[in-house]
Amino acid sequence: MTPAVQPDPGQSERSDHSIAIWGAPGSGKTTFLAALNIALILKKGPWRVIGADGPSTDFLIEMTTALSQYQRFPPATGALGHYRWFLSRRSEPPRRSWRRRRKPPRAWKIGLDVLDAPGGFFRAERTGYGTDREELIDNLAASRGIVFLFDPIRESKDGDAFAYLHGVLAELAGRMLADDEFGDGMLPHYLAVCVTKFDELRVLETAEKLSLLTPDPDDPYRFPRVDDADAEELFEALSAVSAGGNADMVLPALKQFFRPERIKFFVTSSIGFYLDPLRGVFDPDDFQNLVPEATGTAGGAQNPHDPHGPRAVSGNRFRIRGQAHPINVMEPMLWLGQRLSSGDGDAGKAGG
Numbered sequence: 001m002t003p004a005v006q007p008d009p010g011q012s013e014r015s016d017h018s019i020a021i022w023g024a025p026g027s028g029k030t031t032f033l034a035a036l037n038i039a040l041i042l043k044k045g046p047w048r049v050i051g052a053d054g055p056s057t058d059f060l061i062e063m064t065t066a067l068s069q070y071q072r073f074p075p076a077t078g079a080l081g082h083y084r085w086f087l088s089r090r091s092e093p094p095r096r097s098w099r100r101r102r103k104p105p106r107a108w109k110i111g112l113d114v115l116d117a118p119g120g121f122f123r124a125e126r127t128g129y130g131t132d133r134e135e136l137i138d139n140l141a142a143s144r145g146i147v148f149l150f151d152p153i154r155e156s157k158d159g160d161a162f163a164y165l166h167g168v169l170a171e172l173a174g175r176m177l178a179d180d181e182f183g184d185g186m187l188p189h190y191l192a193v194c195v196t197k198f199d200e201l202r203v204l205e206t207a208e209k210l211s212l213l214t215p216d217p218d219d220p221y222r223f224p225r226v227d228d229a230d231a232e233e234l235f236e237a238l239s240a241v242s243a244g245g246n247a248d249m250v251l252p253a254l255k256q257f258f259r260p261e262r263i264k265f266f267v268t269s270s271i272g273f274y275l276d277p278l279r280g281v282f283d284p285d286d287f288q289n290l291v292p293e294a295t296g297t298a299g300g301a302q303n304p305h306d307p308h309g310p311r312a313v314s315g316n317r318f319r320i321r322g323q324a325h326p327i328n329v330m331e332p333m334l335w336l337g338q339r340l341s342s343g344d345g346d347a348g349k350a351g352g
C-alpha cells in the first residue's frame with residue numbers, strides 16, 4: 001500500500017483519501033468546504049490546500065472569491081460534486097544552529113478526494129439502483145473519512161437530522177458489513193462529528209450556559225471556542241432541543257456503527273464571528289456575522305460584476321457581514337487526513 005502521507009515529490013497527482021461530507025440540506029456542507037482555503041490562509045500555518053485537477057482548482061478559486069470578496073454563500077448543491085485536493089505542508093525555512101546547519105524539514109502532502117452531495121440525497125427513502133442515491137452510497141462505501149455536520153439551528157426548526165441519517169446509515173452498513181469484510185462488524189471510517197453554526201446566538205448561548213467556552217490564548221481576536229474535549233457535551237445539549245424530537249437518536253445511531261475511537265467531535269463555524277476592523281477583537285455585544293441579504297454592509301451585492309448575484313434570487317436570504325473567520329474548519333479535515341494517512345484506514349478489515 002502506498003503510504004498516504006508522502007514526502008512531496010512534486011509529481012504525484014493522485015489523491016489517496018476520500019472524505020465525504022454528510023448532513024441535511026442547508027446544514028452548511030458546501031460552505032464548510034468553501035471556507036477551508038480561507039481557514040488555512042488565516043491560520044498562517046504550514047498547511048495549504050491545492051486543487052489536483054482543473055475543476056477542483058476552479059471550485060477552490062470560485063468559492064474563496066464568493067466568501068471573501070463578495071461575502072456570499074454558495075448556492076444549494078444540485079448534483080454530486082467530487083473535488084480532488086491536496087493538503088500540502090510547506091517546508092519551514094532551515095533554522096541555523098551554532099553547531100551545524102540543520103537540514104530543512106521535508107514538505108508533506110495529504111491527498112483528499114472530497115464528496116459534496118445535495119443534502120436531499122441523504123433522505124431516508126431508498127431510491128433504487130442507478131440513481132444519485134446509489135452513487136452516494138457507492139462513494140460513502142469507498143471513502144474512509146466522513147465529516148458529519150449537525151446543524152443545531154435547522155434542528156430546532158425542522159428537526160430532521162435523524163431523518164437524513166438513519167436511512168443512508170442502514171444502507172451503508174448493509175452494503176459494507178453484510179459479508180464480514182470488517183472483522184469487528186463496525187464501519188471502517190473515521191468520523192468527524194461537527195456541530196455547525198457556532199457563530200449563531202443560540203449555539204453560543206448554550207455553550208456559555210454549560211460553561212464550555214474557553215478562550216484560545218493564541219488567538220489575537222479572542223474569539224470564543226469550545227474545546228474539542230467538550231464538543232460532545234455541547235452536541236448532546238443541542239440535540240435535546242429538536243423540533244422533531246429525535247435528534248437524541250443521532251449520536252447513538254452513529255455509535256452503533258462507527259468505532260468510538262474513530263469518532264471525534266468539533267464545534268465549528270464556517271463564517272465565524274464578526275470582527276469590527278476598528279476594534280480588532282471579538283465584541284460580545286456585536287458578533288453576528290450572518291446578516292439578511294438586504295442589510296449587508298459590504299459592496300458585493302451591489303457589484304454589477306458579482307457572478308454570485310443570482311443566488312439571492314435562488315433563495316439564499318443571508319450573506320456574510322464582514323470577513324469570514326472560520327472556526328474548526330481546517331482541524332477536522334486535517335484530523336481526518338492525518339488519521340487516514342497513518343495507514344490504518346482499513347485496520348478493521350478481516351485478515352488485513
Ligand SMILES: Nc1nc2c(ncn2[C@@H]2O[C@H](COP(=O)(O)OP(=O)(O)OP(=O)(O)O)[C@@H](O)[C@H]2O)c(=O)[nH]1
Nearest residue numbers: 025026027028029030031073076077118119270271
Ligand atoms: N450562521 C451560519 N450560517 C451558515 C454557515 N454556513 C452556512 N450557513 C447558512 O446555511 C446555508 C446553507 O449552507 P450550504 O453550505 O449551502 O449548505 P449545504 O449543506 O451544502 O446545503 P445543500 O447543498 O442544499 O445540501 C447558507 O446559505 C447560510 O445561510 C455558518 O458557518 N454560520
Ligand SMILES: [Mg+2]
Nearest residue numbers: 029030076077
Ligand atoms: Mg451544498
